[in-house]
Amino acid sequence: xxxxxxxxxxxxxxxxxxxxxxxxxxxxxxxxxxxxxxxxxxxxxxxxxxxxxxxxxxxxxxxxxxxxxxxxxxxxxxxxxxxxxxxxxxxxxxxxxxxxxxxxxxxxxxxxxxxxxxxxxxxxxxxxxxxxxxxxxxxxxxxxxxxxxxxxxxxxxxxxxxxxxxxxxxxxxxxxxxxxxxxxxxxxxxxxxxxxxxxxxxxxxxxxxxxxxxxxxxxxxxxxxxxxxxxxxxxxxxxxxxxxxxxxxxxxxxxxxxxxxxxxxxxxxxxxxxxxxxxxxxxxxxxxxxxxxxxxxxxxxxxxxxxxxxxxxxxxxxxxxxxxxxxxxxxxxxxxxxxxxxxxxxxxxxxxxxxxxxxxxxxxxxxxxxxxxxxxxxxxxxxxxxxxxxxxxxxxxxxxxxxxxxxxxxxxxxxxxxxxxxxxxxxxxxxxxxxxxxxxxxxxxxxxxxxxxxxxxxxxxxxxxxxxxxxxxxxxxxxxxxxxxxxxxxxx
Amino acid sequence: xxxxxxxxxxxxxxxxxxxxxxxxxxxxxxxxxxxxxxxxxxxxxxxxxxxxxxxxxxxxxxxxxxxxxxxxxxxxxxxxxxxxxxxxxxxxxxxxxxxxxxxxxxxxxxxxxxxxxxxxxxxxxxxxxxxxxxxxxxxxxxxxxxxxxxxxxxxxxxxxxxxxxxxxxxxxxxxxxxxxxxxxxxxxxxxxxxxxxxxxxxxxxxxxxxxxxxxxxxxxxxx
Numbered sequence: 001x002x003x004x005x006x007x008x009x010x011x012x013x014x015x016x017x018x019x020x021x022x023x024x025x026x027x028x029x030x031x032x033x034x035x036x037x038x039x040x041x042x043x044x045x046x047x048x049x050x051x052x053x054x055x056x057x058x059x060x061x062x063x064x065x066x067x068x069x070x071x072x073x074x075x076x077x078x079x080x081x082x083x084x085x086x087x088x089x090x091x092x093x094x095x096x097x098x099x100x101x102x103x104x105x106x107x108x109x110x111x112x113x114x115x116x117x118x119x120x121x122x123x124x125x126x127x128x129x130x131x132x133x134x135x136x137x138x139x140x141x142x143x144x145x146x147x148x149x150x151x152x153x154x155x156x157x158x159x160x161x162x163x164x165x166x167x168x169x170x171x172x173x174x175x176x177x178x179x180x181x182x183x184x185x186x187x188x189x190x191x192x193x194x195x196x197x198x199x200x201x202x203x204x205x206x207x208x209x210x211x212x213x214x215x216x217x218x219x220x221x222x223x224x225x226x227x228x229x230x231x232x233x234x235x236x237x238x239x240x241x242x243x244x245x246x247x248x249x250x251x252x253x254x255x256x257x258x259x260x261x262x263x264x265x266x267x268x269x270x271x272x273x274x275x276x277x278x279x280x281x282x283x284x285x286x287x288x289x290x291x292x293x294x295x296x297x298x299x300x301x302x303x304x305x306x307x308x309x310x311x312x313x314x315x316x317x318x319x320x321x322x323x324x325x326x327x328x329x330x331x332x333x334x335x336x337x338x339x340x341x342x343x344x345x346x347x348x349x350x351x352x353x354x355x356x357x358x359x360x361x362x363x364x365x366x367x368x369x370x371x372x373x374x375x376x377x378x379x380x381x382x383x384x385x386x387x388x389x390x391x392x393x394x395x396x397x398x399x400x401x402x403x404x405x406x407x408x409x410x411x412x413x414x415x416x417x418x419x420x421x422x423x424x425x426x427x428x429x430x431x432x433x434x435x436x437x438x439x440x441x442x443x444x445x446x447x448x449x450x451x452x453x454x455x456x457x458x459x460x461x462x463x464x465x466x467x468x469x470x471x472x473x474x475x476x477x478x479x480x481x482x483x484x485x486x487x488x489x490x491x492x
Numbered sequence: 493x494x495x496x497x498x499x500x501x502x503x504x505x506x507x508x509x510x511x512x513x514x515x516x517x518x519x520x521x522x523x524x525x526x527x528x529x530x531x532x533x534x535x536x537x538x539x540x541x542x543x544x545x546x547x548x549x550x551x552x553x554x555x556x557x558x559x560x561x562x563x564x565x566x567x568x569x570x571x572x573x574x575x576x577x578x579x580x581x582x583x584x585x586x587x588x589x590x591x592x593x594x595x596x597x598x599x600x601x602x603x604x605x606x607x608x609x610x611x612x613x614x615x616x617x618x619x620x621x622x623x624x625x626x627x628x629x630x631x632x633x634x635x636x637x638x639x640x641x642x643x644x645x646x647x648x649x650x651x652x653x654x655x656x657x658x659x660x661x662x663x664x665x666x667x668x669x670x671x672x673x674x675x676x677x678x679x680x681x682x683x684x685x686x687x688x689x690x691x692x693x694x695x696x697x698x699x700x701x702x703x704x705x706x707x708x709x710x711x712x713x714x715x
Contacts, residue, residue, distance in 0.1 A: 001597060001610075005587075005589075005594075008589040009589050362583070363585075363587055363588075366585040366587075368570070369544070370599050371570055371571065371575070371599070371603075372570075372601065373567070376601070376602065483547075484546045484547075485547035488541075488546070
């Protein structure tokens, strides 16, 4: 009788069933889409962070950059010095080339002995130090100095000073041209491939760094960078005025992001060439277990009062660009929109159920008059609402899948910028800045996907059941309060 | 047998107190056909609700056989209605989405009758009111007289001791009215039902064994 009555009621009151189901369907679909996109954004953030910090890195240690020294802010970060005999001089002028390997601006270094301290902390399974550098190359032609007469004309035409770095072309004595290029370089421990930036890469060509490369002038390049520059395994590249043999190229294991750096060289060589002997900029730490992370973080913070210890969660905040905007949008607007629509759908279901109970006053009064118990009537109303909710849930599930499929078909691209390793969360951009030598950031394009997980499906079904039960409980409660005599009298 | 002793019923309606029944005392023997007449608002329906265990008196005592309806909890009143008392309403009060057969079956639902037996008894009840061929029609596909026959079948399918009818012919034309009254009289006679009918229609009232007049909450016997 229960199912017969239920089926007849739902079929006989199609409009009410349809309105409740549509409301629930829209709400559930929206919640599904927001949840899936939110998961996609989190995955994209994780991919970006993974490419920078490596797979399995639970914590990173860096040192916040201090305030700029007097006169540092705004000035150039790299100074090139040329002697009178530098360059190759011809009748037309002098060709100059110089490159320097320096620590990124905004990046602070600290003593490499911190690594020993980290490895001595309980709960630390592995740790590896890196040094983030930038190789800046000045490459250009300076024209022949003018004659006396020409000098007078030149003085009238311009001030004759050198242009600021980065203002390529048009500098010098009216007609000189030069380029300034920068390449990100990371000094890594060649023996440590389980943690750190190289743990999130796969070999594209050649071979990777290993313990035998300590002290060697060898480099592994990002495959994308190598292709852009036309460099292949076996070629030599110039870093800090020194030739490095390219032994391999690597690509990110994530399809969504590039690797952390353009080039990877042995840590000791990086320290020596940049004049940072015994210094590092980051330490990647892997905890023995995920549950240990908070305790390990606390211990590290206690042991290293001068350094900043960040978890992956902290680092997620350092991902900016449109991916960061998407994350904010999802977590703020998406969340509240979902809650609002869900609340509206629940409210519609409740109001329609109450309206239905009111309209069926005589029906329920009659059933009570012929002996139906309150429990039986409440069960009937709740059952009808539950089924309406489930119909809405099924429709919402289908609608949600379609919405997610559309998003995945469009595959929107989001630009993202993550803070340099040493800057740590909130340390983007460094101090001073200006010119091309400001702190380098890891910029990449990520394709946003909205994965469908079991939890999304479970959530949709759960919401449908919850909405149905909520409406049914309130409608049933109202029906149970009807006294048969009053119910019959009110419609007499 | 119904026994009413000094039964009063008052309602609060906003600032006013309405005395629907005033100190009513009467008895209705088992198997009697009683008609209750009186002006609108005189207390007829209220008295029927007391007899039908749908409501309790404000003061006084009302019993059906050995059961004291005035002091019975809601659940037991519901059980009494499910087993002992059948109702027929002026507006038929059928469930609009259920077929005639299913409407009749609703009366057996609270008794926990198995589905198969429920169907069999409902079919027999519809046959007894001459509607076997309309079993699978919903109320909107039936005439007023047919709907009232379904309502009577629903009231009788549980084989109650008492049948209470509130203006059972109020919405019917004369010919149908007579058919329904013939049916009710026959059931009363054949099954020994106690039948209490509230009516404005003197033609209906004249067919009763006993006529009561209820005005201003007070009952008087009519010849």
